[in-house]
Amino acid sequence: MAGLHKSCQPVKVILLSCGSFNPVTHMHLRLFEIARDALHRTGLFKVLEGVISPVNDAYEKKGLLPSKHRLAMCKLAIKTSDWISVNDWEVNQDGWSKTADVLDYMTDKYSKKYSENVKVKLLCGGDLLESFAVPDLWSDEHIKKIVSENGIVVINRYGSNPEQFIYNSDVLTENKNCSTAPGKCQVPASRLSP
DSSP states (O other), rough: OOHHHHTTOOEEEEEEEEOTTTTHHHHHHHHHHHHHHHHHHHTSSSEEEEEEOOOOOOOOTTTTTHHHHHHHHHHHHHHTTTSSSETTTTTTTTSSOOOHHHHHHHHHHHHHTTTTTOOOEEEEHHHHHHGGTTTTSSSSHHHHHHHIIOOOOOOOTTTOOOOHHHOOOHHHHHHTTTTEEEEEEEEEOOOBBB
């Protein structure tokens, strides 16, 4: 019985939200709270931290404020949080970083910090998930890597339909019910609602 309990220890998770944060909003922060609470309720995950990673200035978005201002706004927004932080790695790169590369960096950073494997999961709204279908925005290789190696925590936003989008995507459907460890503790991971 003790072996069974040990094999199903909660997976330690870092929630990572990448984006322009132009500006950061109350809802950005609520996504972290909603996701953490929902993951904890499953009993399969223990969220250690939430991380906001603002996009580099080279990201082509009309009206994007300079990163120094977006970083400052994000730091002010999380000032009272004891578990959400802002990471400036992405804004300090020479150019725009692909989300898969940011996830790799964060996985390495937090695995070293906690001296063990942690899962860095991409936290997003349904709108970001649906952007996977935008031609030339995401490579199939990166989508597959993100969903199979890291995982995505999708919070449904008004006007988006993550379940339908997942159903229509072969890559997402393949990884919809990935296990947290091979053969152990199956996780139904398609959508988390408040």
